[in-house]
Amino acid sequence: MKKLKNGIFLSLLLLVGLASCTDKKPASKLVINEVLTDNVSNFQDDYGVHSGWIEIFNKAYSTEDLAGCLIKVSSTPGDTVTYFIPKGDVLTSIPPRQHSLFWADGAPRRGTFHTNFVLSKTDDNWIGLYDSGRNLMDEIVVPGGILKANQSYARVTDGAEEWEVKDDSEEKYVTPSTNNQTIESNPKMENFEHHDPIGIGMTITAMCVVFVGLILLYVCFRFVGKLAVKLRKRNAMKVHNVTDKDEAKERGFGEAPGEVIAAITMALHEAQGADHDVEETILTISRVKRSYSPWSSKIYTLRETPHRK
Amino acid sequence: MGDFLNFLQNNLADFWTYTGFYNATVGHVVMILVGIFFIYLAVAKEFEPMLLIPIGFGILVGNIPFNLDAGLQVGIYEEGSVLNILYQGVTSGWYPPLIFLGIGAMTDFSALISNPKLMLIGAAAQFGIFGAYIAALWLGFDPMQAASIGIIGGADGPTAIFLSSKLAPNLMGAIAVSAYSYMALVPVIQPPVMRLLTTKKERLIRMKTPRAVSHTEKVMFPIVGLLLTCFLVPSGLPLLGMLFFGNLLKESGVTRRLAETARGPLIDTITMLLGLTVGASTQASEFLTWDSLKIFALGAFSFIVATASGVLFVKIFNLMLKKDDKINPLIGNAGVSAVPDSARISQIVGAEYDPGNYLLMHAMGPNVAGVIGSAVAAGVLLGFLV
Numbered sequence A: 001m002k003k004l005k006n007g008i009f010l011s012l013l014l015l016v017g018l019a020s021c022t023d024k025k026p027a028s029k030l031v032i033n034e035v036l037t038d039n040v041s042n043f044q045d046d047y048g049v050h051s052g053w054i055e056i057f058n059k060a061y062s063t064e065d066l067a068g069c070l071i072k073v074s075s076t077p078g079d080t081v082t083y084f085i086p087k088g089d090v091l092t093s094i095p096p097r098q099h100s101l102f103w104a105d106g107a108p109r110r111g112t113f114h115t116n117f118v119l120s121k122t123d124d125n126w127i128g129l130y131d132s133g134r135n136l137m138d139e140i141v142v143p144g145g146i147l148k149a150n151q152s153y154a155r156v157t158d159g160a161e162e163w164e165v166k167d168d169s170e171e172k173y174v175t176p177s178t179n180n181q182t183i184e185s186n187p188k189m190e191n192f193e194h195h196d197p198i199g200i201g202m203t204i205t206a207m208c209v210v211f212v213g214l215i216l217l218y219v220c221f222r223f224v225g226k227l228a229v230k231l232r233k234r235n236a237m238k239v240h241n242v243t244d245k246d247e248a249k250e251r252g253f254g255e256a257p258g259e260v261i262a263a264i265t266m267a268l269h270e271a272q273g274a275d276h277d278v279e280e281t282i283l284t285i286s287r288v289k290r291s292y293s294p295w296s297s298k299i300y301t302l303r304e305t306p307h308r309k
Numbered sequence B: 001m002g003d004f005l006n007f008l009q010n011n012l013a014d015f016w017t018y019t020g021f022y023n024a025t026v027g028h029v030v031m032i033l034v035g036i037f038f039i040y041l042a043v044a045k046e047f048e049p050m051l052l053i054p055i056g057f058g059i060l061v062g063n064i065p066f067n068l069d070a071g072l073q074v075g076i077y078e079e080g081s082v083l084n085i086l087y088q089g090v091t092s093g094w095y096p097p098l099i100f101l102g103i104g105a106m107t108d109f110s111a112l113i114s115n116p117k118l119m120l121i122g123a124a125a126q127f128g129i130f131g132a133y134i135a136a137l138w139l140g141f142d143p144m145q146a147a148s149i150g151i152i153g154g155a156d157g158p159t160a161i162f163l164s165s166k167l168a169p170n171l172m173g174a175i176a177v178s179a180y181s182y183m184a185l186v187p188v189i190q191p192p193v194m195r196l197l198t199t200k201k202e203r204l205i206r207m208k209t210p211r212a213v214s215h216t217e218k219v220m221f222p223i224v225g226l227l228l229t230c231f232l233v234p235s236g237l238p239l240l241g242m243l244f245f246g247n248l249l250k251e252s253g254v255t256r257r258l259a260e261t262a263r264g265p266l267i268d269t270i271t272m273l274l275g276l277t278v279g280a281s282t283q284a285s286e287f288l289t290w291d292s293l294k295i296f297a298l299g300a301f302s303f304i305v306a307t308a309s310g311v312l313f314v315k316i317f318n319l320m321l322k323k324d325d326k327i328n329p330l331i332g333n334a335g336v337s338a339v340p341d342s343a344r345i346s347q348i349v350g351a352e353y354d355p356g357n358y359l360l361m362h363a364m365g366p367n368v369a370g371v372i373g374s375a376v377a378a379g380v381l382l383g384f385l386v
Helices: A002-020 A187-195 A200-239 A245-250 A258-274 B002-018 B026-044 B049-062 B082-091 B095-106 B110-114 B116-124 B127-138 B143-154 B157-167 B169-184 B186-197 B215-232 B234-252 B256-280 B290-318 B329-335 B341-353 B360-385
Strands: A030-036 A052-058 A070-074 A081-084 A099-104 A125-130 A136-142 A152-155 A163-166
Touching: A030 A125, A030 A136, A187 A200, A187 B143, A187 B360, A200 A245, A200 B110, A200 B116, A200 B127, A200 B215, A200 B360, A258 B360, B026 B049, B026 B169, B049 B169, B049 B256, B082 B157, B082 B169, B082 B256, B095 B157, B095 B234, B095 B256, B110 B116, B110 B215, B110 B360, B116 B290, B116 B329, B116 B360, B127 B143, B127 B290, B127 B360, B143 B157, B143 B169, B143 B290, B143 B360, B157 B169, B157 B234, B157 B256, B157 B360, B169 B186, B169 B256, B169 B290, B186 B290, B186 B329, B186 B341, B215 B234, B215 B360, B234 B256, B234 B360, B290 B329, B329 B341, B329 B360, B341 B360
Parallel strands: none
Antiparallel strands: A030 A052, A030 A152, A052 A099, A070 A081, A070 A125, A125 A136, A152 A163
């Protein structure tokens, strides 16, 4: 019967677990963050050349490696170019919440971050980022025609869903290898400074959360406690063969026995120092008696001095 | 010969500029005296010796003057120095959760489980945190700094270090030293507040004997505790997760060796390193500021508010309880989570008025609830401000 119950429980657990699984693709840690197709006077590479670029952002709070990943680009159907990000370059590791910039200059011999393709300045560019297992991590179609020279197509903020054209204006500036929006303040803190300068709001909300947390524990363990007492009482009644509840209550079934309370009280009494009487402070040095043994005798442990005969 | 003597003289003069005597400032002397005072308190008065000896000695270590421009890599703030490497446990916040692991493995939550309403006292005492938060804002600290200072009122050193390392790393030294100092001074701070806010009749209340708690309940507590509190405040996970994990090691009954390591060698090692490095982080140049003085004043204030709010909460709570279920308000102070000192204070003050009234076991309830409460409060502050 017990096995059957366990079986049913495990089956239900499995069923619930399976039901909660969805086909939803797990969120990728590496995403395409900003793309600039027509670079006339924007950021230049180490060779002093102005080329289009693709910025990849690590959304995670752990270091991610791009080595072995693929960047695929297509501007007209059927002309997909694939760039294999070389292995063995330590710079392909992107620290948490940082960026990596790839130059679309068609010159892969210039280094790891120079791809074998060039982005179209007039047509739509489809860009796909694949992991080393050839699974698509992120893709974007950069609309052609709407981007002027030195303008980029980027996520509004790092890793955000929405994209916009960064026209290098005061608010929408092009940001190769840095955050799409510079964070100059702590908005949460500023909110508190603005709306709750005295701190009353924080006090009330935070104390409510603390109380809710401990009230939940209280409610839970009040229920558990009652259940435990009931079970103990029922077991005690079974052991003593008592069926009458009033009798069980009278005999104190399910409550801590008096000896336990006495033991706790005694322990507390002792902990307060009652276990020590007044110690005598006079030191007496008494002679230590050592009984004779040939094993400890000095004469047997000394070697005899060699003498000439 | 003259050249050689000249060479020796220059060498000695150069060496002199490296010595502590040459580089000492009044600030160093003041801090060294503070360190010696801490050691005195620990040795002569036995105030929290496990904390004050490492911190006091750490203050001495951190305030040995040396030539900062020499690049000797000995100071705690010099990257790559031994002390700096040990200090990483504080700045990256991984010492406090390990301490919580040990605390969990040595804490018996039975008193709380047998009388769960005592948890609410642990929650009420957290008003100390927010009282100090309001006062710190009033004194001109920004919300993040104020939250870090406020957490001193939680009377929980590891929590204070954990939160300040995230919100206000520049104030961490002063906050940690203040938190630990006031925890050591609980026997001085709390009794007058307790006596002031209670009547003689209230101090004589005898509470019902707590019921025996079953093994199942004890095993359930860390699991349910973790799920309930961390679902509500996930930002408290490092502290609460380790606290309840340590407790499960203890209560499961099948991982005795792990529990003994957690509550023995592990917590001892971390306590030494934490105390020493926190003490050493109080370099005079960084520590002796007006802000530090304000933090010390706010720390005392937060302890007083926390004690008062715990005691007053019990008094109000008693109005709703039946005559037999009344709680002695003298255990209200134990909501301040300085375990087990504040519970011991409840016992001592209670015994002054009725020597046969054993409040210690009752006071342990709010005391450990205070640990949970302050960790939850830290999680809330972290969630709100980061």
